[in-house]
């Protein structure tokens with residue numbers, strides 16, 4: 241069916257009618273549903289319960305590399321990775337898809353905070369298949385296996401992540417396609433992490449485009465359905481010609497990225513906040529923070545502690561996917577043209 245866009249005044253009337261309908265429904269206390277099974281409650285109800293929504297607050301994209309037995313630089317120990325899941329869950333963080341977060345469409349229950357997991361370098365420690373008799377199963381001690389087990393216990397935490405891939409694609413060549421298919425079927429996302437993992441800032445324009453174009457071609461050969469529109473910068477190094485991160489071509493292969501990912505090291509404001517980072521997004525490395533000696537500052541341990549101490553800066557959902565809800569004075573910080581279509585600001 242083809243929908244023709246409605247003319248402006250007509251569209252406005254429809255929007256108003258929809259709002260009226262939603263308000264009437266919520267007012268009647270039936271707990272309307274906004275397209276999914278999540279209950280939507282009025283802001284007054286949430287405030288009564290002690291939930292102060294702030295969808296103008298900051299969010300985090302966490303960054304992992306290896307997940308192995310021993311903790312070290314660029315390796316999270318299995319034990320600490322399991323702890324991360326527990327800690328995030330207990331503190332009210334919920335996994336969302338990268339694309340939903342960066343387009344302002346992340347939807348999590350009232351009182352919780354969206355968070356994105358990103359894994360770099362596509363190592364086997366992140367996604368490993370093992371044999372159990374005749375069967376091939378997901379290893380319960382790789383990152384994905386640990387996440388799946390946690391999700392079985394706490395389905396409301398979510399089972400999502402962005403995997404920034406290198407050509408080895410999780411190191412088990414015979415399962416390459418099977419793994420990509422699994423990720424695709426289960427709603428995971430894939431990001432381009434180049435071919436040789438160089439610092440792009442040191443390369444010529446042509447070399448930069450080669451590094452970014454070839455992974456796109458490689459992924460098309462494995463699975464033409466996978467859409468890759470995010471570039472994860474090796475070592476966080478930005479090329480001299482920044483436009484080449486987003487658009488370019490090499491040997492007839494064209495690419496287009498909507499976002500680039502840095503290596504560190506802070507949270508960010510949503511896309512509709514005037515302080516949003518644009519297309520070049522910061523991330524936060526998963527690591528512990530020791531306030532005594534300051535080690536791990538700017539990592540996830542530091543920032544989780546920061547949000548515990550500064551709760552008013554943290555994004556808190558109102559559980560309604562149709563609104564951006566926050567204290568009224570924050571409306572001046574809103575970029576209305578960056579709001580996803582159909583979304584409204586609701587102040588209190």
Ligand SMILES: [Zn+2]
Pocket residue numbers: 360361433437474475
């Ligand atoms: Zn890397």
